[in-house]
Amino acid sequence: MGLTKSEIFTTQQNRIAAIAKVLGHPARIAILQHLLKVQSCICGDLVDEIGLAQATISQHLREMKNIGLLKGDIDGTKVCYCIDEVMFKEMGGIFTELFQADLKGCC
């Protein structure tokens, strides 16, 4: 069906999944890594850097902005994108928590 049954899961489960989903595409990982390196840049820089069409990069940026991972500051015709520090830390915390459990036994 292509339609996730969100209503049968907890808010926390849906949230973790939504955050992981945004990281689930190499273009968005590339965008994140580039922004970690240069602090901030415009959409056109990412088009040059990554090699996807402008419309495609813009679409990925929107998804990252939608969950709050990126901020976009309008500066004339350009939009200065950067990582939202608060969300970045929150995301780090979510994964730290998820993976900090130590596994006891197995089959």
Added chain:
Amino acid sequence: MGLTKSEIFTTQQNRIAAIAKVLGHPARIAILQHLLKVQSCICGDLVDEIGLAQATISQHLREMKNIGLLKGDIDGTKVCYCIDEVMFKEMGGIFTELFQADLKGCC
């Protein structure tokens, strides 16, 4: 197109994305959390616990097994699923590394 252009990204970027993608569905988060709690269980347990059809749970389990997050030990007609400790730790490390950067400036 629905077809990711994997070839323009680094192996590392594709790998991080593939790992995140598996976590990008609430059912798979629910499966992971349940296994963290009970160490190991069979497919039918997850069907009861989560409330999706058996075929659907089986499909999610396969995806998690495909990237190495889960192991499945056949035990008669049952299959005992549990988390692969090595992969679990590796995944934790990947996210720790990705989110440990401290952001300097912004727009």
Added chain:
DNA sequence: TTGGTTTATTGCAATATTACGATTAATAAC
């Protein structure tokens, strides 16, 4: 004002994902 730059949006095509019923295969229990 005119033309150039930059980004968002729209529309579309191709592929992927999610979900489930039905079936199959394999073992267990009797």
Added chain:
DNA sequence: GTTATTAATCGTAATATTGCAATAAACCAA
């Protein structure tokens, strides 16, 4: 052997995602 249990797979339908060309919108520079 027959029947029940369990899980994988197949087929299918509905929706989502990815990617791009074309366009629109907004600003800047001359």
